[in-house]
Amino acid sequence: MIELKTRTQLENAINRAKAESKNLVVRMTNASRMYRVESKTSGNTYTVNFFIRNNRRYGHCSCKAGLNNQACKHLVAAAALNISLAERGLLNRKPAVSVG
Numbered sequence: 001m002i003e004l005k006t007r008t009q010l011e012n013a014i015n016r017a018k019a020e021s022k023n024l025v026v027r028m029t030n031a032s033r034m035y036r037v038e039s040k041t042s043g044n045t046y047t048v049n050f051f052i053r054n055n056r057r058y059g060h061c062s063c064k065a066g067l068n069n070q071a072c073k074h075l076v077a078a079a080a081l082n083i084s085l086a087e088r089g090l091l092n093r094k095p096a097v098s099v100g
Helices: 010-021 073-087
Strands: 022-027 032-038 044-051 055-063
Touching: 010 073, 022 073, 032 073, 044 073, 055 073
Parallel strands: none
Antiparallel strands: 022 032, 032 044, 044 055
């Protein structure tokens, strides 16, 4: 579980996600703020979820880095979709949007 504070904290993961943006596919799940991120190059799929606890924002990814509480490209890619959906008021709707 990673507390999401600043862009600087996620800078390396953001750069990795940008470099691999054509190889990462983010899909919504039926659960609110939960996503599946697939790597086209490896074929691996990871689960990313976001939540708020005590007014603090957190994220979690099922990849090796995420399991070690490190920010990863999967978390950042899913965060981009999560933020976009939230800004458009679509965060709690049924899955219909995917990026990739």
